[in-house]
Amino acid sequence: MTVWYVLSAFALILIATGLLYWVLVNGMYREDVNDLGDILQNATLLLRASNGGSAASPGFEPTRTARYRSDIYVRVLDEDGRTLVETPGLASQLPAPTQAQLAAIRSRHGVSRQILSRRGEPFLTLIAPIAAPRAAAGRQYMQIAMDRAHDEFLLARYRERLWRILGVSLVLCSVVGYLIARGGMRPIEGISRTAERIRATTLHERISTGGLPDELRGLAETFNSMLDRLEQSFRHISQFSDDVAHELRTPINNLRGEIEVALGKARSAEEYREVLGSCFEECTRISRLIRTLLFLARSDTAADALQREPIDLGEELAKVGAFYEPAAGEGGVRLRVACTAGLRAELDRTLLQQAVGNLVSNALAHTPAGGSVEIAASARGQDVVIAVADTGCGIAQEHLARVFERFYRIEQSRTGSQQNAGLGLAVVKSIVGRHGGRVEIESAVGEGTRVSLILPPPAAVGRA
Numbered sequence: 227m228t229v230w231y232v233l234s235a236f237a238l239i240l241i242a243t244g245l246l247y248w249v250l251v252n253g254m255y256r257e258d259v260n261d262l263g264d265i266l267q268n269a270t271l272l273l274r275a276s277n278g279g280s281a282a283s284p285g286f287e288p289t290r291t292a293r294y295r296s297d298i299y300v301r302v303l304d305e306d307g308r309t310l311v312e313t314p315g316l317a318s319q320l321p322a323p324t325q326a327q328l329a330a331i332r333s334r335h336g337v338s339r340q341i342l343s344r345r346g347e348p349f350l351t352l353i354a355p356i357a358a359p360r361a362a363a364g365r366q367y368m369q370i371a372m373d374r375a376h377d378e379f380l381l382a383r384y385r386e387r388l389w390r391i392l393g394v395s396l397v398l399c400s401v402v403g404y405l406i407a408r409g410g411m412r413p414i415e416g417i418s419r420t421a422e423r424i425r426a427t428t429l430h431e432r433i434s435t436g437g438l439p440d441e442l443r444g445l446a447e448t449f450n451s452m453l454d455r456l457e458q459s460f461r462h463i464s465q466f467s468d469d470v471a472h473e474l475r476t477p478i479n480n481l482r483g484e485i486e487v488a489l490g491k492a493r494s495a496e497e498y499r500e501v502l503g504s505c506f507e508e509c510t511r512i513s514r515l516i517r518t519l520l521f522l523a524r525s526d527t528a529a530d531a532l533q534r535e536p537i538d539l540g541e542e543l544a545k546v547g548a549f550y551e552p553a554a555g556e557g558g559v560r561l562r563v564a565c566t567a568g569l570r571a572e573l574d575r576t577l578l579q580q581a582v583g584n585l586v587s588n589a590l591a592h593t594p595a596g597g598s599v600e601i602a603a604s605a606r607g608q609d610v611v612i613a614v615a616d617t618g619c620g621i622a623q624e625h626l627a628r629v630f631e632r633f634y635r636i637e638q639s640r641t642g643s644q645q646n647a648g649l650g651l652a653v654v655k656s657i658v659g660r661h662g663g664r665v666e667i668e669s670a671v672g673e674g675t676r677v678s679l680i681l682p683p684p685a686a687v688g689r690a
């Protein structure tokens with residue numbers, strides 16, 4: 227970053243300085259040419275006056291320029307290139323122009339150019355035709371020469387200073403570039419230090435956005451909100467594993483206890499059979515719990531793809547109803563299935579049966595004899611709504627929001643927590659979630675509960 231900054235800043239300074247130098251050199255050259263023009267005009271006037279002509283020349287205005295010291299030489303030539311008169315010393319500096327060069331001068335304003343003297347010094351010369359005195363035959367030319375050594379000296383000094391200034395600015399650019407880069411990188415270093423420090427145990431740490439520049443504050447905030455989500459998920463997961471350990475401890479302790487008691491002394495075959503039967507029941511419960519946990523874990527990571535197929539909901543719900551009919555009859559509860567005729571949906575058949583089954587089993591468990599349970603399906607816009615309603619004990623408002631949490635059981639549950647894991651509704655929610663839908667629950671204590679599964683068509687899920 228520093229190197230790029232230094233290179234680009236220095237390149238810009240170099241270009242700007244070069245341009246300014248070029249403007250200066252050009253300006254000085256043009257000034258000199260103008261000066262020569264003025265001098266030529268003056269000399270011509272003087273010459274004309276000395277030849278008896280008039281010194282007045284309308285329309286001649288000397289150019290206003292800053293004056294500086296430089297030697298000026300004048301030479302008057304005839305048409306054949308012979309020198310008529312010249313400033314002493316000019317001949318040793320500059321040879322007279324040839325006849326051919328003179329003949330090439332067409333413009334009344336003459337021709338200016340820079341040449342090197344015999345001693346190698348730069349001279350700016352201007353040659354122009356002048357009005358010859360009446361006595362003389364043919365044309366005459368005047369050559370004005372200006373020694374530009376002084377200009378060159380000034381430019382050389384200027385160049386030398388420029389190089390020095392450029393050297394200093396290179397150093398300054400490097401220092402400033404380094405400081406800017408370091409200043410810009412410091413907050414990023416802070417962010418990366420925080421990121422490095424974060425472990426599972428320090429997920430609460432956040433990047434402080436206080437002194438950050440605007441460009442980085444957005445990044446830090448995004449990073450912090452990612453940490454929020456991670457922390458929440460992590461808390462969720464550790465709570466869940468805590469619960470799992472807790473849930474498995476009770477049945478395994480029961481198993482151990484029963485076996486320990488049975489082994490305490492010699493028992494009859496009948497007694498052993500009884501203990502083994504009870505152990506078998508406990509094992510079945512544990513394996514069911516583990517299966518459910520595995521199902522939820524796989525749902526979380528969406529490890530298994532949905533097996534969607536077109537389903538006639540009336541037919542499918544009737545099957546679930548038939549499955550639970552004996553249990554309902556035993557409990558003295560009326561079980562009814564009501565479905566809009568011909569209602570179809572593309573769902574995973576096994577998961578649908580499991581979700582509706584969990585709801586019906588809850589409803590039957592919480593509805594006293596004489597009550598009723600209804601499984602209904604209807605269309606709501608593009609969605610399909612499957613609802614299980616009962617006339618049971620209902621759920622108090624404070625529990626309503628939490629019944630879908632894993633392992634959440636209402637303490638006063640009449641079925642007793644020993645038999646129920648508190649995972650049924652969590653599984654329902656997970657199944658509906660995998661179908662891209664949502665669950666709604668309404669309940670009034672003493673009146674009953676209605677749980678509705680709202681399932682959108684697969685196309686709508688794909689778009690979302």
Ligand SMILES: Nc1ncnc2c1ncn2[C@@H]1O[C@H](COP(=O)(O)OP(=O)(O)OP(=O)(O)O)[C@@H](O)[C@H]1O
Nearest residue numbers: 588589592629635636639646647648649650651675
């Ligand atoms: N229809 C209902 N009427 C009254 N209470 C209900 C009803 N359905 C669920 N609940 C309450 O919500 C709690 C959570 O239900 P969920 O199905 O998740 O667990 P569970 O039935 O206790 O155990 P599992 O279904 O895992 O055997 C239950 O403990 C129960 O008290």
Ligand SMILES: [Mg+2]
Nearest residue numbers: 584588650651
């Ligand atoms: Mg249940």
